[in-house]
Amino acid sequence: MCDTCGCNITHGNENFIKPGGKLHKTESGKEAVTVLHNLLDENDHTAMHNRDHFDQHNVLAINLMSSPGAGKTALLEATIQQLDKNLRIAVIEGDLETENDAERIRKHGVKAIQISTGSACHLDAHMIHQALHNLDLKEFDIIFIENVGNLVCPASFDLGQHLNVTLLSVPEGDDKPAKYPVMFRASDFVLISKSDLLPILDDFKPERARKYFQDIASTAPILELSSKDKSGMSEWLAWINQQIKTRKDYLKEHPLSSHSHSHTHGHVHTHSHEHTHDHVHKHV
Amino acid sequence: MHELAICQALINQLETIATERNAQNISLIVVGIGPLSGVEAQLLKNAYPIASTGTVAENAEIVIQQLPVKVKCNECGCESETKPNKLICKNCGNWRTTLISGDELILLSVELETADSQSGLASKANTGLH
Numbered sequence: 444m445c446d447t448c449g450c451n452i453t454h455g456n457e458n459f460i461k462p463g464g465k466l467h468k469t470e471s472g473k474e475a476v477t478v479l480h481n482l483l484d485e486n487d488h489t490a491m492h493n494r495d496h497f498d499q500h501n502v503l504a505i506n507l508m509s510s511p512g513a514g515k516t517a518l519l520e521a522t523i524q525q526l527d528k529n530l531r532i533a534v535i536e537g538d539l540e541t542e543n544d545a546e547r548i549r550k551h552g553v554k555a556i557q558i559s560t561g562s563a564c565h566l567d568a569h570m571i572h573q574a575l576h577n578l579d580l581k582e583f584d585i586i587f588i589e590n591v592g593n594l595v596c597p598a599s600f601d602l603g604q605h606l607n608v609t610l611l612s613v614p615e616g617d618d619k620p621a622k623y624p625v626m627f628r629a630s631d632f633v634l635i636s637k638s639d640l641l642p643i644l645d646d647f648k649p650e651r652a653r654k655y656f657q658d659i660a661s662t663a664p665i666l667e668l669s670s671k672d673k674s675g676m677s678e679w680l681a682w683i684n685q686q687i688k689t690r691k692d693y694l695k696e697h698p699l700s701s702h703s704h705s706h707t708h709g710h711v712h713t714h715s716h717e718h719t720h721d722h723v724h725k726h727v
Numbered sequence: 728m729h730e731l732a733i734c735q736a737l738i739n740q741l742e743t744i745a746t747e748r749n750a751q752n753i754s755l756i757v758v759g760i761g762p763l764s765g766v767e768a769q770l771l772k773n774a775y776p777i778a779s780t781g782t783v784a785e786n787a788e789i790v791i792q793q794l795p796v797k798v799k800c801n802e803c804g805c806e807s808e809t810k811p812n813k814l815i816c817k818n819c820g821n822w823r824t825t826l827i828s829g830d831e832l833i834l835l836s837v838e839l840e841t842a843d844s845q846s847g848l849a850s851k852a853n854t855g856l857h
């Protein structure tokens with residue numbers, strides 16, 4: 444990322460995108476304007492705004508992503524049952540077609556907000572912002588966002604979460620990180636889910652999956668976990684507790700006013716500062 | 728198909744630029760895409776006519792500049808061009824690398840037709856930042 448304006452021009456790509464190349468020449472009667480806006484600027488600013496909301500209330504937000512049926516809702520159900528009862532949980536459900544997942548969560552006595560915008564293939568920051576209007580954040584310590592089951596589209600949209608957790612379920616095969624590098628590269632924590640099936644589906648080699656994660660330069664910890672036989676659950680819960688503490692400590696050292704416009708997260712929400720539209724700098 | 732959503736974000740930006748600059752028409756737009764942005768150039772191109780219908784950017788030519796995937800090694804500092812699912816150092820084989828190109832999704836430039844430029848008053852190639 445560029446140090447001066449925060450846009451994603453680096454010395455690695457500037458030859459391609461700086462003005463002056465043949466793509467910037469113009470016929471007479473026309474005006475060429477260099478823009479350099481990230482196309483997802485508006486989403487990313489809403490995401491930053493969401494993150495500020497979470498931070499104002501000391502709430503940790505975790506985005507769960509995976510292919511359809513990899514076990515996101517089952518993981519949430521098991522987590523609700525076993526997580527420290529002092530932690531107040533809410534879930535934002537990106538199951539767009541049905542209320543099924545939200546109802547599964549509510550059965551455990553946990554608040555679940557359903558996002559219903561039809562058949563979109565991903566959640567975006569605006570949808571989360573809408574959902575936050577139905578959630579009193581001061582009543583919660585941790586918010587899980589269950590994204591739409593899809594290994595492609597959700598990866599491009601920052602929601603304002605603090606952490607991405609991706610599930611790679613054993614029946615999918617161990618090569619998915621190589622096939623969907625964009626999604627898996629964004630992970631802060633990887634769960635090899637349905638690990639109870641490893642003895643049956645022995646084509647899946649956890650070591651090979653780890654190698655594919657290294658190939659995409661992922662430094663995320665990888666944990667084998669089963670929501671069914673509960674193996675790996677205690678490590679998963681310990682990780683969550685650690686993340687809550689890390690976030691709280693971070694916010695103590697960086698009170699909101701000083702960090703609200705900086706990027707504390709290693710993801711792709713880059714944006715240029717050349718623009719002057721009024722929506723852009725309202726969080727400064 | 729999130730490319731349609733991204734195309735709509737693109738159109739919003741184009742409309743803002745056209746309003747700011749008092750342009751009647753946008754004739755060309757250049758978008759830079761890296762493979763690790765998660766956006767398919769062809770799908771974006773396909774979505775463009777649908778998203779731009781009835782806007783100032785309808786009928787604009789859309790040029791997509793594909794950007795290379797490059798990593799910088801955290802160990803030896805070597806920079807290498809590589810594939811989206813092989814982000815390892817070509818020099819020493821280390822997998823602890825930093826991406827320096829390849830995840831971009833940027834509107835690089837636009838070509839506008841304004842009343843001014845059509846009457847020949849504006850400079851021919853004003854490429855300054857606004």
Ligand SMILES: Nc1nc2c(ncn2[C@@H]2O[C@H](COP(=O)(O)OP(=O)(O)OP(=O)(O)O)[C@@H](O)[C@H]2O)c(=O)[nH]1
Nearest residue numbers: 510511512513514515516517592637639669670671
């Ligand atoms: N064997 C086994 N099955 C599991 C496990 N976790 C989930 N399943 C099963 O996998 C199926 C899908 O689980 P869900 O939790 O609904 O998956 P999901 O990722 O929420 O699915 P979508 O929201 O539709 O994308 C269900 O039949 C679960 O019972 C597990 O750890 N082991």
Ligand SMILES: [Mg+2]
Nearest residue numbers: 515516538544
């Ligand atoms: Mg689900």
Ligand SMILES: [Zn+2]
Nearest residue numbers: 800803816819
């Ligand atoms: Zn190296």
